[in-house]
Amino acid sequence: MKQYLDLVRDVIENGTLQGNRTGIRTISLPGAMLRFDLQKGFPAITTRKLAFKSAVGEMVGFLRGVKNAGEFRELGCKVWDQNANENAQWLANPFRQGHDDLGEIYGVQWRQWPAYKRIPLSNPAAIELAQSQGFQKIAESEEDGEAFVVLYKAIDQIRQCIDTIHKDPGSRRILFHGWNCAQLDEMALPPCHLLYQFHPNVETKEISLTLYIRSNDLGLLSDVGKSAQYVFLA
Template sequence: MKQYLELVAHVIKNGTLQSNRTGVRTISFPGAMLRFDLQEGFPAITTRRLAFKSAIGEMVGFLRGVNNAAEFRALGCKVWDQNANENAQWLANPFRQGEDDLGEIYGVQWRQWPAYKRIALSNPAAIELAISQGYQQIAQAEESGESFVVLYKAIDQIRQCLDTIIKDPGSRRILFHGWNCAQLDEMALPPCHLLYQFHPNPETREISLTLYIRSNDLGLLYPLQEPAQYAMAA
């Protein structure tokens, strides 16, 4: 709690006013960091009431790959309703699939990241390797006189992280993210918290997590990340 309040004071004192897409100017201070030892307790603030059940429901939805506001509501989380059904830009987006649809948001990227490979037909070894990895050929075409195939599979990033933690805990490549540049226009809201890296310590049997947040409403939403307009950013 103390470091959170100190950070808020630091942002107010040292941040700069900036305009953004919401129309609400922010006091912005990039690169701030908070560290927590969960063995000392959960880092919940005590200066206001927290929507804890809603945040848990949202996280469960992410882990299930939910992309529909109705499914979030069923989990006790209503924060996605506005993004799904009241966001004028999303309502006009041809990728939106009707009421409550949210597109390819957080959980979709976490559990079903769309992966493609474009491999020349003249490289059968690479095609065979990709197929052995679970890719399926979905198209064949020609470009600049070269024939190639396109292969696809959905990647479960969470499953990959868990498997690596178990099988190779010393790896420094245990991470997942949600910032899929190719699908940002297919999302009701691009991810705010977008990169997560696990750091297991096989010697102490402990695990740390580093989380990168591109845009964090420090005053309103911290520490329970939920979509909303930004009034103060860190």
């Protein structure tokens, strides 16, 4: 709790005032970091309302690869309703597939990252290797006189991380992320928490997680009398 309050104070005292796409001005302080020892308890915030059940439902939805606000609601999480059905930019997006659709958000990237390989037909060994890894041929074409094949498979990043933790816990490559540059325009909202790395320690039988968040709301300050509203960002 003290870490959180110290960070809010740091943002207020040292952050800079900025405008952004939401129209709500922000007091921003990039690069902040918090550390939590889960052996000492869960790092819940007690100085503002904590929608814990909604957060749990959202995480379950992400892990299931949910991309529909209705499915999130069934899990007790309503925070995606506005993004799905009230975001004017998303409503006008041709990738949106009707009411409650959210597009290729977090969980889709976590569990079904769309992976493609473009391999020259002159390299049959590479094509064979890709196919042995589960890639399937979806197209053949030619460019600048060179024929090539396009192969595809959906990658379950969560499954890969779990398997690597079990089989090769000393690896420093146990990570997954949701920032798929090719599909940002297919999402109701690009991911805020976007990169996650696991650090198993075989000697101590412990596991740590590093999380990178591109934009994180810390708190909200509203002054109705002055018609001013600010969000603290770190």
